[in-house]
Amino acid sequence: MDTRTYMEDNLKVIATELPVNAILHFWLKAISPDQPGSVSLRNSDGKFGEVQAVNAEEHSFRIYQIFGGGEVECVYDPAMTSLSVAYWFTPHDVLETGITVLHTNPANEAPDLPHGYHFRPPFGWMNDPNGFGRFGGRPHLFYQHYSHGRIWNNMHWGHAVSADYLRWRHLPVFLFPSEAVTVRPDMRGGAFSGSAIALPNGPGIRVFFTEKIAERTPEQEIQMTATSGDLFSAGAAEVLLGERPDGEGLTPDFRDPYVFRGPDGLWKMLLGSQSDQGGVILLYETEDGTAATGWRYCGKLFVETQYRTTALECPCLLPLDGDARNPATRWALIYGLMNGEDKDTGRRNLTMVDVGWFDGRHFAKEFGRELDFGTDNYAFQAFVDGDTPVGIGWIGNWADTGPAIDFPSAMSLPRTLKIEDGALLTPPIQAAESLRGRMLDRTRLAAGQSVALPHGAVEILFDLAEPGAHFRLELEHPETRLALVQTDEGIEILHDNGKPGPRYLGKGARGSRFRVFLDYGSIEVFVDHGRHAATKRISGFEPIRAVKLQTDAGMLQRATLWEMRL
Template identity: 25%
Template sequence: MMISLTAPFLLFPTRRDAPLCKLHFLLAGRKVQEADVRLCAPDDADFVGCMDASAWFRQTLEVLSSDADDALLSGISVSDEPPVYTPDARPLLHFTPPFGWHNDPNGLIRVGEAYHLFYQWNPFGLNWGNMHWGHAVSRDLLHWTHRPVAAAPDDTGTVYSGSAFCDAENASGLGKNTLLFYYTAAGGANEWSKQAGNLHTQRLMISRDGGETLTRSDAFLLPHIAGGNRDPKVFYHPESAAYIMVLYLDGSEFAIFRSPDLLHWTEASRLNANGMWECPDLFRLPIDGADKWVFWSADGYYMLGAFDGFRFTPETPVLMAYATRLPYAAQTYANVPERVISVAWLRMKDDTRGFHGMMAIPAELSLRRTPDGIRLAFQPVQELDAVRGEPLFLPRRSDSAEFPLADTPCELLFRCKPNQPLTLTLGGTVLTAENARLHIQPVLGQDAVDAHLDVNEPIRVILDRGVIEVFANGGTFWAALEAEGDLLTKAVSIAGAGGLKVYPLH
């Protein structure tokens, strides 16, 4: 079927239970895109997928598929705008994609005053697949502006996770302050790359306009090593005067590479970390006047240790950072030397709002001493303090209280005091702090959470549409919980409301 691109976007009526159709897009006989789409008749659709076709605006695309006849393909239409989904149901402080499925944060980097967030994105549906890099920009890490799609699949594979680095010294020869985006071309994940015989390789995109547009570059290629090797994370190690890449290989095995110029890499060591897999990160944090290195993986498992530029030497067993299973694939920001900021994807179940998944509130990382040893701590970024409104102090001696959220995100702040139990009912989620213990009974089939409380540290609870985040014990306890999409239309009930503060977040 031929489509005249009289507008820059193609819309695809889809239904989650429809069979996948493999669509091939050709321009003058040359393949320019491919996608797996659960295509259906327009009247049967429960979601409209979208492809940015602006690169071929005012030209004619041919759409081929052995899975869909012309009647089904005729439901594809052109549009001046992408679809807009449920603005009234979106979280107000947690990032969500404009539509479709999203997962891992990618290419996190600050450029000037702008924080760039790239992410795994399927604009064609509410399921995982067709991995692109989506893109958004923020000046405060809380309010985001969507940008055009940054990268789409090609014959090297779909666009899996990766990281960003600013080449301030022009070590690569690609230009001073050129942004380098290392990513995994997931060869074999689409038919296009299978036909080309490509496997998972590490490749490069560059930006010379501050991250606004990314262009593929042939200046770097790390060939396939093992399994589904993926997720390169790159940084500079001044003590050994080398650029470092950490890469997931297969199973629980990771590799560390070194480079003098950001383009040519030599394997320095391997690390087998039982239970850890994919999305590695390696960064340092201060504690007691010295630095510890943190080796990190997708599920929130991490180890503390030493790093000499060649090898990471663990000094702890594998530890767990998260109190719940919702966060995944966190990555730290590049080009923010004064602090370590991490963003995690939250694996939400709700896919009824035209988008699937969200990001956690960005967190600042630190190390803290605990009775169990040194542990990683999370606190919401300091920018959250700047959006706090005037606090509401609830009565100290009230046995119970209730206040409406008025569709406004808020932060609850309190301490667990001896002989003063406190119970918060947050929609269907119930949080109880009593006798130095915290118990959370969540909704939507999530596991209950129990933890010991440090009574000297405040408990912070952040409420947004569809999500609750709880920080305690100086940040060494962090729980992210899925909540009802209409949570902010409800009232919060408090039993034993001594000393509770409520801050609206704007």
């Protein structure tokens, strides 16, 4: 169904063909506080409806249902009304068809990136993945979202659904900040990160999230819950935990509820905070089979003292190599080190993963490592899909982004987690191979020649004759000097944009098989089937234009380059 936008007597007209029972979502605001902003709805018979907003500080959300369908025109005066976003959908098939975006503006429109294959929102800002799971037979991804610009502001939850974790359909915005927060774009809070579970007594989901209101006392951050029977719209949210546990010396940080089944069959909840001992993960549990009530504090599951964080964020705990009820099953505890720093390399906000055993109350660590030495795989959230642990992270890092920086929001490639020969592997999901299109090269890269790229979306696969063999993969970018190298120190992403920065070094890593995924604004590296991984965001939307691989004589066995596409 085509959409046309044009001007008519100083009015902007958005004309589209709508099916029966379409629902329109608008975000609009008044240009002046003296006169409301409005969008009129008209068809061949004339005007039949209107939505208005009196707020001149922030866009207000409005809904209109079109029962009859047919050609509809949305009309407004740009001198009096700012329209940020408009989209439509039909409730009976939205999970199969998604939303249709009618309007964005230069501040929030999605970039046009030919063949880009990482998940991006249809408009606006995105950060942490939330509520990642399989519901109603499909993978769902919720995420931190602000609709009206590509810069962080008061948080909503965006939403998408997929069949394969790679090709996503955008769904209506799922969670909204409280009305007290949405009246102005002042970055006071909103619906922060959380998780989701399937409703145990029928179809639908229950979501858990942190509500933040910066000036609220005594608790800026509290835990909320809401349910959805139709899998795309949330009911009214209710308070789940209204205060931090007493006597633990916690800062006001109290956020990111992750809910999962423990080995004892009870629902468990992890929350991130900071204590006088260090960054901390708190453990709660409930005997309520619906997870809606009865949550009690069990204690500190984990305290991190090495990196001097301001808080641990986005904790996640899941079984790796067996049934959760089996005491021998190992679990992965994943968490972000908010403002923590690795002094040797200068990298900040690392994401860590510890592997060990969880008995329902205590976690016994066997070993641990960085999840991703490139640092730009933050807020990683995972769950067990059938018998396969699957996770996804935000390609971003609060060390080099924030409320004043506009950059391309994207999620990492989904990854599996598994134990092999006593090591944790985090390779991309097997379906990532379905993104390969035309083979671009299998001889020139191996011969040390430069290979031009047709666009910014490619995969490079190469094998070395010996683990740890030195190489340099040059990545020609118009704004940033980029390379991937292996030296005696380890594997490193060299990133030089003319400013002092950290070293993205996997110290001591010695790899022989490399998969390198290039996309607009990012590089992801998987070494030896995910034994090591690195993700680095690249500023802006300019693609890498050419690649060149250099190795010691006789050390390169093969190199292949694919064009990627969704």
